[in-house]
Amino acid sequence: MASTARNIEPIFGCSSFMTLQTHMLADEHRFRDANGALSWIISALAISTKTISARLKRARLEDVLGEVGRDNIHGEHQQKLDVIANDVLVQVLRGRDGVAVLGSEEADDLLFVNTRTGDGDRYAVLFDPLDGTSNLDVAGPVGTIFSIFKTEPSNVDCLHPGAQQIAAGYVLYGSSTIFVLTTGAGVHMFVLDPSIGAYIRVEESICVPKFGATYSINEANAAGFPRGYRRYLQQCRDEGFSSRYVGAMVADVHRVLLTGGIFMYPPTQKSPEGKLRLMYEANPMAMIIEQAGGVATTGCERILDLRPTGLHQRVPVILGSPDNVTDLKECLSE
Ligand code: AHG
Ligand code: MN
Ligand code: MN
Numbered sequence: 001m002a003s004t005a006r007n008i009e010p011i012f013g014c015s016s017f018m019t020l021q022t023h024m025l026a027d028e029h030r031f032r033d034a035n036g037a038l039s040w041i042i043s044a045l046a047i048s049t050k051t052i053s054a055r056l057k058r059a060r061l062e063d064v065l066g067e068v069g070r071d072n073i074h075g076e077h078q079q080k081l082d083v084i085a086n087d088v089l090v091q092v093l094r095g096r097d098g099v100a101v102l103g104s105e106e107a108d109d110l111l112f113v114n115t116r117t118g119d120g121d122r123y124a125v126l127f128d129p130l131d132g133t134s135n136l137d138v139a140g141p142v143g144t145i146f147s148i149f150k151t152e153p154s155n156v157d158c159l160h161p162g163a164q165q166i167a168a169g170y171v172l173y174g175s176s177t178i179f180v181l182t183t184g185a186g187v188h189m190f191v192l193d194p195s196i197g198a199y200i201r202v203e204e205s206i207c208v209p210k211f212g213a214t215y216s217i218n219e220a221n222a223a224g225f226p227r228g229y230r231r232y233l234q235q236c237r238d239e240g241f242s243s244r245y246v247g248a249m250v251a252d253v254h255r256v257l258l259t260g261g262i263f264m265y266p267p268t269q270k271s272p273e274g275k276l277r278l279m280y281e282a283n284p285m286a287m288i289i290e291q292a293g294g295v296a297t298t299g300c301e302r303i304l305d306l307r308p309t310g311l312h313q314r315v316p317v318i319l320g321s322p323d324n325v326t327d328l329k330e331c332l333s334e
Contacts, residue, residue: 020046020179020190020199027183035120037098038167041148042181044099045125046199048092049144049171049179052085052130053192056142056173065137073108073312081136082106085129085144098123100151101158103311105129105280110158110311123166124151124158126280126311131170132248141174143250147284159311162283162304169284170250178254180206182291187257208294211323212260213241216252224268228299228332235331249276253285253319257292262320262328266299274298274316278308282317295325299332 018026024039059065064084067077086106093099094113101124102111114122128145135142148167151158169181177192179199187206190199215236222230244261246252252263265276276282286296286303296303298316306315318325 016201018201020181020201023188023190023201027185030183030185035098037096037121037123038148038183040096040098041093041123041125042167044092044096045089045144045146045169045171046179048089049177050192050197051088051092052144053171053173053177053194055084055088056081059136059139072106074105078106079130079133079136081142082130082133089127089129089144093125099125101125103127103279105277105312122151124149126283128277128280131250131281132246135246135248141172141246141248141251143173143248144171145250145281145284146170147280147287159279159308161307162278162286165283165287165304168287170254170288172250172254174251174254180254180257180288182288184287184291187288187292206257206292208257208289208292208321209260210321212256212262212321213239214244214255214259214261215241215324216243216245216256216261216263217265218245218247219243221266221268221270224270225266226299226332228334229264229266229328231334232328232331235327249281249285249317253289256294256320257288260321260324262318262324264320264328265317267316271314273314275314276317278303278306278313278315279311282315285317285319289319293322294320295322297325297329299329 024042028039064080066080068080068083070078072078086104093102100114100122103126105128126147131143131145146169147165149160149164150166167183172178179190181188189203191202192199256263265274267274282303289296297318299318
């Protein structure tokens, strides 16, 4: 007698069980010259961010909070966890063959690694090791942001417009640890299952809602914003929007990605270029938002078209649902 197949209960509430690693293996065929190097880099980012996540979870139990007593190139007081996260990423990434160049918010200059020549693609990985560090002391959300370009090992000027990114993403260390990734074919989301130490895919091809009635901006700086931003904010308030601002770009943009709305870090009188850095904050978040159908602009230009002038260059940032950005741009042009 033929046996009847038993219904298999879905694991983790997902219909297919896919780790970040298996997702990358399945994705590799899209890269004509694939030699697995990109998968190795993503796996390095996975192990680094699991390590950072574990250190964050033990904050206050271990002596990892507070300042180290020196400033980074931006004149910001470096936190112990800024340095720990940076060192974890550098140590893991520099051990991967395909990595030729590293660039970090916490290092003055690009770091050239694996300088040997040979076959295979070479990549530059630029990152913000910990984003939103003012949240650390209060156990608020923080993140890691990364941007990956193909590069020539001999090319010392490996700063290209964001449109040339091969992959980009972020990790949000919040109530759970979330890995969001694009390799240029949609945006996919993974959640760290600490019990098995793996990122599990929970959503594929995320779409930013066309509109969201939420804005995210440091409104305390409003007096210094260009008039168009103030007009837009007034319009949002008049229309009954909610305001949500965590003070960590990763967390604020993650909300926009999933629920729609708009994130802004405008130029101010004090910082005419804005605060956020193009190469490891604005570009990767812009690629994620565009890949999910949203819009990423400085207010004047598409972020991904900007020609970089330096590793630590700052730019005004607007990331959001298409309809929200259209409304803001109208206010900016009036
Ligand atoms: P970082 O912690 O990497 O220096 O970045 C902080 C950034 C970003 O995460 C956030 O959106 C913004 O700074 C918050 O700045 P304000 O405190 O000026 O609002
Ligand atoms: Mn940051
Ligand atoms: Mn940072």
